[in-house]
Amino acid sequence: MSDLFTTIVRSPVARKVGVPQPTRLRRFEPGMPLCEGPVLVAGDGRFADGIAAWLGGAGVPAVSTPPGEGDKVGAVVLDLSAATDPAELDQLRLLGAPAVKALKRNGRVVVVGTDPTTLTDVAAVTTQRALEGAVRSIGKELRGGATANLVLAQGDAHDGVRSAVEFLLSGRSAYVDGQVIRVDDSTSGDVDALRPLEGKVAVVTGAARGIGAEIARVLSRDGATVVAVDLPAAGDSLAAVANDVRGTALQLDVTADDAGGRIVEHATARHGGLDIVVHNAGITRDKLFVNMDDDRWRSVMEVNLRSVLRMNEAILGEGGLADGGRIVCVASIAGIAGNRGQTNYGASKAGVIGLVTALSRQVADRGITVNAVAPGFIETEMTARIPFATREIGRRMNSLQQGGHPKDVAETIAWFAQPGAAAVTGQVVRVCGQSLLGA
Template sequence: MSSSNKGLLDQVVNSGLAGKLGVPQGEPLRRYKKGEPALDGPVVIGGEGRVAAGIKPLLSNDYQFIDGGTDAKRAALVFDATGITKPEDLHQLFDFFNPQMRKLLPCARLVVIGTTPELVKDRDEHIVQRSLEGFTRSVAKELRRGATAQLVYVAPETSSDLTGLESTLRFLLSGKSAFVDGQVIRVSADASAAPESWDAPLAGKIAVVTGAARGIGADIAKVLGRDGAKVICVDIPAAGEGLAETANEVKGSSLPLDVTAPDAAEKIKAHAEERHGGKVDIIVHNAGVTRDKLLANMDEGRWNMVQNINLVAPVRITEGLLQNGGLADGGRVVGVSSMAGISGNRGQTNYATTKAGVVGLVDSFSEELADKGITVNAVAPGFIETAMTDAMPFGTREVGRRLNSLAQGGRTVDVAETIAYFAGNASNAVTGNTVRVCGQNLLGA
């Protein structure tokens, strides 16, 4: 199909007329813009758990709150479900949300706060807290016009000091989480210190982004730079021109490097010390490749390349920076997984294996490094609009865009915003999470 015909078809399928004929058309999502309020309307808080009373004082400087009985449209609903301790109490979800559902603004945010079930000893409470996942994932699929719903689990001992929860609430109650939907985030009871400015939460931090020459990696570097970090942009020497462009745009530095090289961790450490005068505070393992083939047709070269770049390199670089002292205590490690690693993809056994391995990296390292104050998390992007998706066959691309609750593809900045949330100092209570940036896929796991 010629590019002109492809462009015409794209316009038709994504038009108002196509919407009237039944083709799903996603709501334009409200994303972060500097200088604009986090939400374009007020927040309603509900629930009688142990955290509800502390939310308003925590966020009152930047958010407006109204009573649930007010007729005005609202931009967010936050429900404290930590007080639900037996199955008979679950009606509280209905009692709060049912009267509110028709009062939501476009791109509204729904957040339910529960208690981490694995940490609850009482049988009834464990059961009902686990049931919150079914509620939030289902209501997320019912919402329209770009609205999203999330579940945040907090530790049982979290009560009066909610500072460890603040960065998560600010992320979810803003345009930074535009393409995050139907997700579960676990937050520990650790206290956090707010940054001097929430507009520059990474001020003074040294961040490394691999695969930064283009695409998602370039946007990760830009968002971290916007948030105040000194960014080291890493990519293969052959991508030098794009790498230099990214580094110049973020006022960072470029490090041409093959991440699979045995001395990659040593070179990263040396560059951070020589160019930025310190240890690495944040490392984002974004570099990755695809070499798709059915397993029966795959050759060893395709398998090994994907294995070594996507998984071996993040594991060995993280280990290396820990061994050589290049990663600061209190640092942040962020991996880039994929929906393929969670639900699997035909023709991507090599890729899906490595991306599931990134989730394993999070599970393993987050426990191991907790004593050093180092957090380890990952994002799992779904259908993100990139040059690769632009090159897909028309039908495959248009169906793929719509197979999520938001009925559209995400943007590279959506992945970058989620990584920046993980990277913040104020997110020290957030570790061991893999958050899908997928608009809540309708099929798969």
């Protein structure tokens, strides 16, 4: 999408007079390095040694001491998972501050802690909970496309921590900032870095255009066979997406009673099974709450929320989603922070977050994970229709001072879908550049 503000400030005249330039974010492309090393790995927690060894095996130099004068680092990973007293939070400042000053453009700060919900000692809980406020604040101070995120481990979660750190260091997380990712001690085994979804069958609803089409492309790039689902009215666009990703198209209305059954039937008959389901289909019908009519309210609830509940009954039934499968929902920052004129949409997306929390517990014994992304301001045809002033404010009201791309949402979904993300479930990750709205 065209961004008038960015176009103006990047013009030759603006550059000549010294207007600050929005940073071009480093987004993932196959074959690119994990990050622009070296990476400082420091702290006395239980994961630091494993992270340093893994980085070395991935060809990324890891150093254990803060950079000297004039030196630069591509990222800093601080393992404070062993901290049990607030006095130990000084490590964050003493180790992290020099490295943050030396971050390269599009650098990364990742802090690893212990999930406070797994602790009982008051001082330990206090210390670990403090990391969240610190990391979110660091994220709001960073410049040059750099991000800061927090990984909280439950138990001896080496696989989960490694997968989350890999995602957060890479270009896949370009628009993920100020987020907290909790990982449990589930194991995942080795994952193909270039084709982590090889052999998997993925269904994407609302795939004919926009974010849905990009989700289909990224999943296909990562090795999945994709079933692209959308309304019959979008048949031509849907067929184009399916052909582009060398998958198949399924025309249906997700609100139909048999939508879930038809998805399962198509995936198993055409591709032999079903491993990943992305509930992306959604609509908006905006109106101030006092003027909201029945049709606007019901249609949004039906498409965005009730259809997901109904489809999941069939998807999780016999012959549906395989054990160890993945369900990923698309929520919204509107479901977290609310939005003027969107009580129906905000309610539906908050409901999706509740669905993720509850369903993830119910299917955990099958090794199925359930997660959601909550996009912020993403450059799409829909946001392009927002009035100019509102649109420009929306783009700038985040720590990265720009709108995200559909690919940013798709990359987070693709990570949730990976076998390596087996330790992540019941999570909602905002893809919003750390929007100033919400938490």
